[in-house]
Amino acid sequence: MPKSIPRTYSRYSRDAVELIGALIREARTERKLTARELADRAGISRGMLQRIEKGHPKCEIGAVFEAAAIVGIQLFEADDRALAQHLRHTREKLALLPKSVRRTSKPVHDEF
Amino acid sequence: MPKSIPRTYSRYSRDAVELIGALIREARTERKLTARELADRAGISRGMLQRIEKGHPKCEIGAVFEAAAIVGIQLFEADDRALAQHLRHTREKLALLPKSVRRTSKPVHDEF
DNA sequence: TTTTAAAGAACTATATATGGATCAAAAATA
C-alpha cells in the first residue's frame, strides 16, 4: 500500500452523501437534539457526527444509517418490516441468479 | 482510545446496509459485470466490493454509493438532477433552522 | 468431463478514520 491515491467520487455519490448528512442535521435540529445527544444515542463521537452531517464520504455507512434512523430518516422509504421483507425478497432473487459472471472473450454489446 | 468497544447497530441499519449490498450484487450480476470489473470502475479493491455486497456496516459510505451508482441503483429514487435539487433545497431549509439546539433544563416532552 | 475464469477466504503492511480532548467562536435564552 505504498502510494494511496485519494479516492474520487462521482458528483452523484457526493451529492447523495451530502444530502443524507443535511437531512440528518435538519431532522436533528427539528427534534431539538444536540449533536452530543444524537452522537451518544448513535454510539459515535461528536466529531464523527460532525463529519456525517457535513457529508464526508469516508464515514462508516453503518454509523451514518444509525444516526439517520434515530432521527427518523427512512432509507428506501420503508419501515422496519417493509425493509426486512425487501431484504428477504432480494436474497431470494439473488439465489436464483448465476453465482459468478463469466467474461467470455468479447465483452457483450449491452444496450448501447 | 484504549478499549474500543465494538460498535452496535440497530436491526434497521443492518438490514438497510445489507439490502444495498444485495441490490448491488443483483444489479452487477444482471449486467454481467465481474466483481473485478465493478471494483475497478468504482476505484475500489475487489476485497472491498466483497464486503460491500455482503453488507458490512463499516465500509465507506462513499465507496458503497459509488458502486451502487455504477450499476444503476438510485438512492432516494432520484436521478442526478433531482438529487442535486433536493440537496439545494435541503441546504436552504437548513439555513433557516437554528444554528444550535439549546438544551433548556428539562428535556422537552416531545410527541411521546 | 475438462478447462479456466470468477469468487471466496485468508493474511500483511500501511494509510487513515476514529475517539477523545481542548479551545475558540457562535448563538440561544434569561
Next chain:
DNA sequence: TATTTTTGATCCATATATAGTTCTTTAAAA
C-alpha cells in the same frame, strides 16, 4: 447585554479498514 451551552475546528494516539497478494473453491462454458 450577560451568561452559558452548543458547535466548529484542530490535534494526537491508536484501532482498524483498506489495498494487494496468494491460495482454494466454485461454477460457467467448451
